[in-house]
Amino acid sequence: MDIPSHFLLSSFQIRMSAFKGSCANLLLLVQSKEIDILEVVLLEIAHQLKEYLEKNQNLDVAAEACQCIAHLLFLKSGQLLPKPLSEEPHLDGEEIRLQTLKFLAEYTRFKEIAGQLTAREEGQRRFFTRFPQQEQQKEIGHGLDEVTFDDLKLLFSKIIARSAQKPKVTLVDEEWDVATLVTWFEKRLYIQKKILFEEIFSVEKTRGELIALLLALLEMIKQTKVRVVREEEIIYIIQLHEKDS
Amino acid sequence: MKKILNFLQPKVLKSDEATPDLNRELKRIIEGLLFATHVALSLNKIQQIIETQYPVTKAQLNKLMHALKEEYQTEKRGFRIDEIAEGFLLRTIEEVHPFVEQLHRERRTEKLSKAATEVLAIIAYKQPITRREIEEIRGVDCTSSVANLIERGLIEIIGQKEAVGRPNQYGITKKFLHHFGLKTLQDFV
Numbered sequence: 001m002d003i004p005s006h007f008l009l010s011s012f013q014i015r016m017s018a019f020k021g022s023c024a025n026l027l028l029l030v031q032s033k034e035i036d037i038l039e040v041v042l043l044e045i046a047h048q049l050k051e052y053l054e055k056n057q058n059l060d061v062a063a064e065a066c067q068c069i070a071h072l073l074f075l076k077s078g079q080l081l082p083k084p085l086s087e088e089p090h091l092d093g094e095e096i097r098l099q100t101l102k103f104l105a106e107y108t109r110f111k112e113i114a115g116q117l118t119a120r121e122e123g124q125r126r127f128f129t130r131f132p133q134q135e136q137q138k139e140i141g142h143g144l145d146e147v148t149f150d151d152l153k154l155l156f157s158k159i160i161a162r163s164a165q166k167p168k169v170t171l172v173d174e175e176w177d178v179a180t181l182v183t184w185f186e187k188r189l190y191i192q193k194k195i196l197f198e199e200i201f202s203v204e205k206t207r208g209e210l211i212a213l214l215l216a217l218l219e220m221i222k223q224t225k226v227r228v229v230r231e232e233e234i235i236y237i238i239q240l241h242e243k244d245s
Numbered sequence: 246m247k248k249i250l251n252f253l254q255p256k257v258l259k260s261d262e263a264t265p266d267l268n269r270e271l272k273r274i275i276e277g278l279l280f281a282t283h284v285a286l287s288l289n290k291i292q293q294i295i296e297t298q299y300p301v302t303k304a305q306l307n308k309l310m311h312a313l314k315e316e317y318q319t320e321k322r323g324f325r326i327d328e329i330a331e332g333f334l335l336r337t338i339e340e341v342h343p344f345v346e347q348l349h350r351e352r353r354t355e356k357l358s359k360a361a362t363e364v365l366a367i368i369a370y371k372q373p374i375t376r377r378e379i380e381e382i383r384g385v386d387c388t389s390s391v392a393n394l395i396e397r398g399l400i401e402i403i404g405q406k407e408a409v410g411r412p413n414q415y416g417i418t419k420k421f422l423h424h425f426g427l428k429t430l431q432d433f434v
Contacts, residue, residue: 110367110382121357126339127426128349132281
């Protein structure tokens, strides 16, 4: 039975009095009976992993280590738990080991198959087919009708400039949350299907609020919830019906 | 297309009477069908479509499909016919990949996670299989991987186990074969 070699070369190394090496190595030694799982303190390994992750935030290593620790935990719990009182034939130590080995062999086999699938997936990315329903995608993807992004930028800069000229009265610490503004936009559009751009981006609003509002609008355009249209030089924000989006 | 179909007279469409002209026209129809879709077309489907107007045998279509496939290879075209998901699909050749990729950067789909690929491998080999049975092999919970694979259309519920709670059993879909470029599951297993 083989454990993938990259597993053995993990950068997370366990340090114990009787063992020093990767989690996968420990698993290998446990399954080959060179180390008794009952003598392995899993809590200590978990602490060491926690320490390691505080220094190196490597998710791949963390995932592999967690997987190996989960296996060790499974093996250890299998040995520690009292045997169920069932009619199943009683398994002695050797049989449990054989069963565990069988389990590990099967798991390793699927790991290898998964590796083959990943390689195949990567290989398939080199081939292209036609696009599905190209026209429909094109129609949905547009949030700006007859208004270019540059138009929007210009309009926004003007409003920001006018807003800056406004005499400031008090200073208030404000925090604007894009997600909340998206919800606010949705509610507003539910009542009023078509809103003037300048009504939303009014000069009365502060710079912070205006920026957050623009971000919220762009997010909604991305999600194809709204469309920005120009009608006789006036720019409107209109709601897209659910069936359109 | 009308012109092509007008050319095909039902009485001459028996395979033993097929003429080079007739074969050429049929190949054009097959080519058109393959060009117009992004999913693999089975011979049955192609036969069904052509037969709405003219009788044609599956053996005849199979022979023509392979002839067309060889033609593309001989003529060194930028695309080829691949046998995927028990059907035929027109795809670009590997050599043009660096160029087509630049055209369709946004088309790159997210790769499957390691855990999801493992779950998929188990399902492909052991289907129909319940989530609990997958977890017994992997030793860890796989709820999110299963949900993710269902969302991506790579697996589906194919039945319920005759056991307590009647848990769902999962199996792979045709999209799995598409995703990994397999003709049938036997090609891989």
